């Protein structure tokens with residue numbers, strides 16, 4: 001008959017080995033999950049009213065979708081906008097990107113930043129500052145349900161804070 005202490009030692013070793021195995025197994029469980037998420041993100045239809053979207057996944061990074069029916073200027077703007085979100089995702093990583101969008105202010109900052117990339121392109125090809133600011137404010141007011149609680153003035157202020165070329169101070173210098 002085996003002495004009891006040896007049996008206990010054996011069991012402890014087994015538990016330790018099981019933990020190592022389950023850590024490795026966890027990676028194998030996460031990999032298909034991330035792959036499935038990536039595929040879903042790449043194929044899922046765009047939410048109504050959005051020209052594009054970027055999903056920020058851990059390890060994988062940004063996955064961008066653009067409305068395939070867009071062309072010309074609309075397509076260029078959508079690509080510029082989503083490229084800015086992809087850059088945010090690469091800079092911050094998935095967890096911080098997700099955390100940054102948990103509040104309306106955080107979402108507004110992230111969107112204003114992406115719209116600023118659009119604004120720079122619009123301004124460079126000759127659109128007026130007022131025109132660009134009005135278009136972006138309209139889009140933030142109408143295309144995103146979560147801005148419903150914000151006044152137009154608050155949205156304009158958020159755009160100005162994230163985008164110096166569209167700020168009130170820049171407009172005063174016209």
Ligand SMILES: [Zn+2]
Pocket residue numbers: 081085110111114
């Ligand atoms: Zn956006």
